[in-house]
Amino acid sequence: MSTSHFDLSSVVVEGLREKGWVCVPDFLEHFEGVQLAEDGMAAWEDGDFRKAGVGRGAAKVIREDIRRDHVRWLEPGSMSAAESRYMERLEELRRAINQQLFLGLFDFEGHFAVYQPGAFYKPHLDRHRETMDRVVTVILYLNDGWMPEHGGQLKLWTTPGDKLGEAEILDPQLGTLVAFLAGDHWHEVLPAHETRMSITGWFRVRGS
Numbered sequence: 001m002s003t004s005h006f007d008l009s010s011v012v013v014e015g016l017r018e019k020g021w022v023c024v025p026d027f028l029e030h031f032e033g034v035q036l037a038e039d040g041m042a043a044w045e046d047g048d049f050r051k052a053g054v055g056r057g058a059a060k061v062i063r064e065d066i067r068r069d070h071v072r073w074l075e076p077g078s079m080s081a082a083e084s085r086y087m088e089r090l091e092e093l094r095r096a097i098n099q100q101l102f103l104g105l106f107d108f109e110g111h112f113a114v115y116q117p118g119a120f121y122k123p124h125l126d127r128h129r130e131t132m133d134r135v136v137t138v139i140l141y142l143n144d145g146w147m148p149e150h151g152g153q154l155k156l157w158t159t160p161g162d163k164l165g166e167a168e169i170l171d172p173q174l175g176t177l178v179a180f181l182a183g184d185h186w187h188e189v190l191p192a193h194e195t196r197m198s199i200t201g202w203f204r205v206r207g208s
């Protein structure tokens with residue numbers, strides 16, 4: 001029997017509570033991941049992705065020394081069926097986190113990301129002066145049959161605030177969900193050797 005949505009949300013909540021990060025293989029059913037990957041790839045082929053920037057709003061700039069992925073933001077109102085279903089799963093997760101951890105998460109913003117061979121994202125935090133509303137990072141990987149030799153792993157430093165000590169190296173395998181406290185955990189995307197796709201987003205608090 002497959003694990004219920006409720007149980008999987010609980011795994012994420014407990015991971016965030018106990019260590020501030022969590023990696024959940026098979027967060028989605030295989031076919032759901034495949035459908036999302038197909039939707040993302042169709043949008044990529046339609047030319048709907050843009051070079052990702054660093055910073056926000058007027059301060060946003062392209063910095064290819066820092067990150068080389070391309071992104072397509074998820075816009076409510078123009079989502080595929082699979083994208084809408086994933087947003088519903090994230091809404092269940094948002095409510096579970098709020099009920100258990102009292103983080104006051106208000107909404108979610110997110111984008112597909114494509115890392116072409118050679119692309120990377122240098123070590124960074126997702127919550128900083130310009131992005132104080134981002135409290136929890138949630139990444140869903142969409143790469144069926146990803147192998148360690150394909151590179152593109154997420155390197156996630158496990159000690160809050162630390163980017164020198166212990167780190168986990170996580171493969172961006174189809175259906176794997178990684179969540180962490182956006183202001184605590186340094187992370188980077190190691191250079192990909194194959195095209196690597198994901199949906200990255202943030203549960204946000206209001207204002208700030």
Ligand SMILES: O=C(O)CCC(=O)C(=O)O
Pocket residue numbers: 113121126139153154187188189198200
């Ligand atoms: O795709 C990943 O593994 C991480 C992406 C990331 O760190 C970001 O977009 O802020």
Ligand SMILES: [Fe+2]
Pocket residue numbers: 124125126187
């Ligand atoms: Fe990040």
